[in-house]
Amino acid sequence: MNKAVSETSKGVAYGLAAYTMWGSFPLYFALFEGIPAWEVLIHRVVWSCVFLAVVISLLKRWSPVKVALRRPKRLGFVLGCAIFIAxxxxxxxxxxxxxxVMQASLGYFLTPLVNVAMGMLILGERISRLQVVAVVLAAVAIVYQIVLLGVLPWIxxxxxxxxxxxxxxxxxxxLDGLSGLFVETLLLLPLGLLALAWLSAQEMSHLAESTNSxxxxMSSGIVTAIPLLAFAGAARRLRLSTVGFLMYINPTLQFLIAMYVFHEPLGTEKLISFVMIWVALAIYSWSAWNGRARA
Structure with missing residues (x-):
């Protein structure tokens, strides 16, 4: 029993670390001021691939990677994953x-409800009435923003x-999270290297601008991989429902950083849309929790 409690405590610690790091990403990416987002993205792909290769070597986890690369017909889904994560x-x-950042945080608050809607519409999964209510309420919140603010919240x-x-x-x-992300970045690596070569040829690259830049x-690879390793440690030790609740730490921190660090405006209309999403998430979480309890 003590061992089980110890493993659960470690899992919670890993989960808190992972989602706190992800939630603090606005503070990290704000350091790239002056470097275009697309150039930061290229470097993130390249250096993530390099760092993940080192981690996989240290953990001796090349076996699943080799199996995946030997099945080129199945790499289509991995390439699709790579494109969408990039x-x-x-x-x-x-x-x-x-x-x-406030719009970004709302996007991550909305993600679980989008997952539910996709599961229902694309995979034909059955969901409870409360979960339907949650998805509809989230959709109303987005329409509310479009109508009252007159702007599509595309981010x-x-x-x-x-x-x-x-x-x-x-x-x-x-593939597990670590191996999967490595193969995804590996598939994008040739394109990333070509882009870096073009930037250098055009003398537009910020890599050689200064040691700090x-x-x-280069640190973007490490920053990408470390939360993923912490999350893997949490996922192995915790129930899915616990991991699901910890997930809300990420967008909550982003929301607080947007408001108190970046001082982004939060008008009444925008606040109401956030509240509607939060209520939808509370309904969804309650329904999911009750469903698992009954199961």
Whole structure:
């Protein structure tokens, strides 16, 4: 029993570490001021691949990677995952650079509900009435923003649907998080290296601009991989429901950073849409918790 409690405590610690790091990403990506989001994205892909290769070597986890690479016909789903996660990364970096972190946080609040909607519409999964109510309420919140603010919250929607689609395609890939992300970045590596070569040829690269910018760009690989390793440690030790509740730490921290660090405006209309999403999440979480308890 003591061992089980100890493992659960470690799992919670790993989960808190992972989601706190992810939630603090706005502070990290704000350091790239002056470097275009697409260039930061290129470096994040390249250096993530390099660092993950080192981690996989240290952990001696090359076996699943080799198996995946020997099945080129099944790499289509992995490539799809790579494209959607790169799209998600790029939009998120742009959101931080343009100080639209609040919209980004709303996107990650919305993601679980997008996952539920996709599961129902695409996979034919059955969901409870309360979960239907939660999805409808979230949709109303987005329509409310469009009508009253007169602006399509494209960052919110793009982040939620790109990550939701990534999760949907990830179900078709028989790889753990670490190996999967490595293969995804590996497939994008040739394109990333070509882009870096072009930037250097055009004398537009920030890599050689200064030691600080070079170290900052290279650190993006480490910053990407470390929360993933912590999350893997949590996922192995905790129930899915516990991991699901810890997940809300990420967008909550982003929301607080947007408001108190970046001083982004929060008008009444925007606040109401956030409250509607939060209520939808509370309904969804209550329904999911009760469903698992009964099971």
């Amino acid at each position: 799209l998600n990364w790029g939009i998120y970096i742009y959101a931080v650079e343009t100080r639209q 919110t929607l793009a982040l939620a649907f790109s990550f939701g689609t990534y999760g949907l395609m990830r179900k078709k890939v028989d 070079a170290l900052l760009l």
